[in-house]
Amino acid sequence: MLTKFFIELGRRILSFMYFFGGLASLSGQTVYQALKPPYNNYRIFEQAKKAGYESLPIVSVVALFIGVIFALQFGYFMQQIGSEMYIASLVALAIVRELGPVITALIVAGRVGAANTAELGSMQVTEQIDALETLATNPIKYLVVPRFVALSLMLPLLTIYGNLIGVLGSYTICVAKLGITSSMYLHMTFSALRYKDLFTGLFKSWIFGMVIALVSCHEGFNVQGGAVGVGKATTRSVVFSFLMIIAADCFFTALFYFIFP
Numbered sequence: 001m002l003t004k005f006f007i008e009l010g011r012r013i014l015s016f017m018y019f020f021g022g023l024a025s026l027s028g029q030t031v032y033q034a035l036k037p038p039y040n041n042y043r044i045f046e047q048a049k050k051a052g053y054e055s056l057p058i059v060s061v062v063a064l065f066i067g068v069i070f071a072l073q074f075g076y077f078m079q080q081i082g083s084e085m086y087i088a089s090l091v092a093l094a095i096v097r098e099l100g101p102v103i104t105a106l107i108v109a110g111r112v113g114a115a116n117t118a119e120l121g122s123m124q125v126t127e128q129i130d131a132l133e134t135l136a137t138n139p140i141k142y143l144v145v146p147r148f149v150a151l152s153l154m155l156p157l158l159t160i161y162g163n164l165i166g167v168l169g170s171y172t173i174c175v176a177k178l179g180i181t182s183s184m185y186l187h188m189t190f191s192a193l194r195y196k197d198l199f200t201g202l203f204k205s206w207i208f209g210m211v212i213a214l215v216s217c218h219e220g221f222n223v224q225g226g227a228v229g230v231g232k233a234t235t236r237s238v239v240f241s242f243l244m245i246i247a248a249d250c251f252f253t254a255l256f257y258f259i260f261p
Contacts, residue, residue, distance in 0.1 A: 026214055044150055056161070067168065074090050098201075099166065120220025121220045147216070151213040200257075
């Protein structure tokens with residue numbers, strides 16, 4: 001029994017190391033190919049449309065409800081201590097620093113990352129990726145780079161949009177329900193935010209976009225076992241993306257606000 005445990009543990013460790021080794025290799029090749037001409041602007045635009053424009057509805061709904069929920073939660077507590085005016089500052093800081101970038105990244109990872117893995121996995125199973133190589137087309141340049149560039153550009157823009165919608169949801173509740181004037185809400189929101197808050201949130205979104213693109217493409221390129229393998233790779237892609245987004249968020253939060261405050 002103990003032998004089986006250590007065998008399984010070793011297998012998991014090797015699988016973990018293989019994953020990060022393959023991810024590091026793909027990252028290096030993708031960055032190199034992204035900087036190397038020619039640039040396929042049409043494919044980048046196509047992927048940007050899928051990742052950005054088509055994600056607007058779900059980002060809008062989720063961000064709006066997050067703003068409403070946080071306003072109600074903070075409002076319930078702040079009313080007890082007579083500090084309703086600080087609700088706007090708390091919600092703005094929470095959304096811009098953490099919730100906006102992280103929630104938007106999780107939404108995109110579940111929607112776009114899973115789609116990338118399923119699409120590339122299907123191409124891998126049907127040997128379309130091998131066919132690209134026989135036609136002297138670099139699969140990373142043709143398939144990964146457009147997704148990498150599109151997600152790197154679109155996720156910060158989606159985060160800005162999500163932040164605005166979240167603050168709008170909070171504004172609606174505070175003005176309509178909690179009796180805070182519109183001018184007071186806007187004043188407390190803008191007085192609480194600093195350029196550093198905006199920068200760190202957008203920087204994290206940029207990193208999250210690259211993480212989603214690389215993880216989803218890596219899993220798609222390594223699909224084995226037909227349709228079942230595509231399903232398993234898609235699940236792994238979403239799970240690993242979620243874990244790496246949360247880990248990266250923890251690291252950069254500690255870096256920007258505790259190590260280099």
